Amino acid sequence: MPERQRADARRNYAQILAVAEAEVARHGAAASLEQIARTAAVGSATVRRHFPTRxxxxxxxxxxxxxxxxxxxxxxxxxxxxxxxxxxxxxxxxxxxxxxxxxxxxxxxxxxxxxxxxxxxxxxxxxxxxxxxxxxxxxxxxxxxxxxxxxxxxxxxxxxxxxxxxxxxxxxxxxxxxxxxxxxxx
Structure with missing residues (x-):
């Protein structure tokens, strides 16, 4: 994640990553990107902007x-x-x-x-x-x-x-x- 991102983008990245770590630990590689977005309280487009692929x-x-x-x-x-x-x-x-x-x-x-x-x-x-x-x-x-x-x-x-x-x-x-x-x- 580039340090030049806005503070809210850095927070979103950190929140998505924390949620993704928990979801992947529970469900493996098939963890739902939509569930990650919901749990992180961001839109699925935000998840895909930070992580364009699984x-x-x-x-x-x-x-x-x-x-x-x-x-x-x-x-x-x-x-x-x-x-x-x-x-x-x-x-x-x-x-x-x-x-x-x-x-x-x-x-x-x-x-x-x-x-x-x-x-x-x-x-x-x-x-x-x-x-x-x-x-x-x-x-x-x-x-x-x-x-x-x-x-x-x-x-x-x-x-x-x-x-x-x-x-x-x-x-x-x-x-x-x-x-x-x-x-x-x-």
Missing amino acids: RALLEAVSRGRIEALSDRARELTGREDSRDALLEWLGEVVAYSVSARGLAAALTYDGVEPPSVHQNSCSAALEEAAEPLLRRTIQDGAVTPDVTVADLITLIVGIVLATEHHPDHATRADRLFRLAVAGLSP
């Missing part, structure tokens, strides 16, 4: 978690056992994605090439932060050289979305992630 809303809701995961990737990059560091970070991405409804959807590729202004900032931030971590793991020979961070994020998103309706989705997602990890070793 993805933009989900990215804004997920921003804090993405920053924490990015910081964690940078923190783990210097660890001696690069493979363990990468797997620890990926496990945290799985756990965050399971616990934060809407995060996996914010990380998905929707098949539409977005204009640069609305690129998937969540995925881009994670890819940028985790690239040195993965690169070091590849240099150490602990992961096959053709693996990319985008591949790993896509794998996690698939696992999280596939297990979100399972009665014990966190355990199921972790199990599937651990099974997939066995295929990452050279």
